[in-house]
Amino acid sequence: MMARLQPDTVDKLIDLLSLPVGENQGDERPEYLEPDIRRVSQGLGRLVFEDDRWFDYDATRVEDILANWLDDETAEQFDAAAESSQPPEFLGWVDGLVTAWTSSVAETAQALGLPNPDHEPYLVPGTEFYRYRNDEYVYAATADAADDQWATLEARYDEHRAAVGPDEAADGLLRGYPDTNSVIAGTAFYREEGETYLYGPKEFGTAEEWKPYEYWQQKADEAAAAADLIRELDSFIALIEARIAESRQ
Numbered sequence: 001m002m003a004r005l006q007p008d009t010v011d012k013l014i015d016l017l018s019l020p021v022g023e024n025q026g027d028e029r030p031e032y033l034e035p036d037i038r039r040v041s042q043g044l045g046r047l048v049f050e051d052d053r054w055f056d057y058d059a060t061r062v063e064d065i066l067a068n069w070l071d072d073e074t075a076e077q078f079d080a081a082a083e084s085s086q087p088p089e090f091l092g093w094v095d096g097l098v099t100a101w102t103s104s105v106a107e108t109a110q111a112l113g114l115p116n117p118d119h120e121p122y123l124v125p126g127t128e129f130y131r132y133r134n135d136e137y138v139y140a141a142t143a144d145a146a147d148d149q150w151a152t153l154e155a156r157y158d159e160h161r162a163a164v165g166p167d168e169a170a171d172g173l174l175r176g177y178p179d180t181n182s183v184i185a186g187t188a189f190y191r192e193e194g195e196t197y198l199y200g201p202k203e204f205g206t207a208e209e210w211k212p213y214e215y216w217q218q219k220a221d222e223a224a225a226a227a228d229l230i231r232e233l234d235s236f237i238a239l240i241e242a243r244i245a246e247s248r249q
Contacts, residue, residue, distance in 0.1 A: 003075035009082040010059045017041035018055040113143040173204040186216035
């Protein structure tokens with residue numbers, strides 16, 4: 001499966017599904033279509049491009065990505081629909097195609113696991129692949145794992161913590177807990193060592209990556225001071241440039 005659309009088809013698709021509707025002068029798409037245009041545009045973006053703003057890509061990139069989803073027959077139908085249809089009809093045709101693709105992906109995910117883009121092996125082993133089963137997402141280490149080897153993410157977390165202990169992950173990484181009151185960069189997670197609280201930006205980190213709160217406070221103060229200095233320098237440079245411009249008049 002790999003077929004290419006005609007350049008005019010790609011241009012018409014981008015024009016049809018660009019958001020928002022009516023922003024640019026000369027946009028002739030009926031306003032009543034906006035809800036459907038938004039739904040189809042976002043559905044296509046998330047399924048095919050993994051980006052809601054896919055219509056900002058140049059036409060060649062859009063064509064290249066779509067080619068991976070098209071066979072010769074579908075590409076011919078796509079071109080014909082773009083050439084012969086008005087915006088409402090072309091939108092309906094694209095909507096039907098996106099719906100069919102979405103159903104196909106869902107069926108594949110139910111039968112065979114798909115790669116988990118959020119998999120982090122040192123955090124939760126056994127989540128390399130996922131599938132949708134019985135109204136929930138389940139995970140396994142391989143795409144073709146037996147049915148009894150798939151489990152929910154929560155179950156995988158529990159298995160992992162039972163295996164390595166509550167505070168230590170694989171490879172010697174130490175686990176922290178979310179700090180819901182965090183307001184300073186680097187303090188999103190905390191852990192206790194004796195009577196001391198240590199903080200870090202990630203749930204798991206090496207012993208060296210967990211630092212006292214004062215360390216992150218100092219980092220924040222230094223960053224703020226550097227930002228203030230940059231603003232002062234920018235203002236000073238702007239003043240000098242203005243005076244130079246005045247002297248040349």
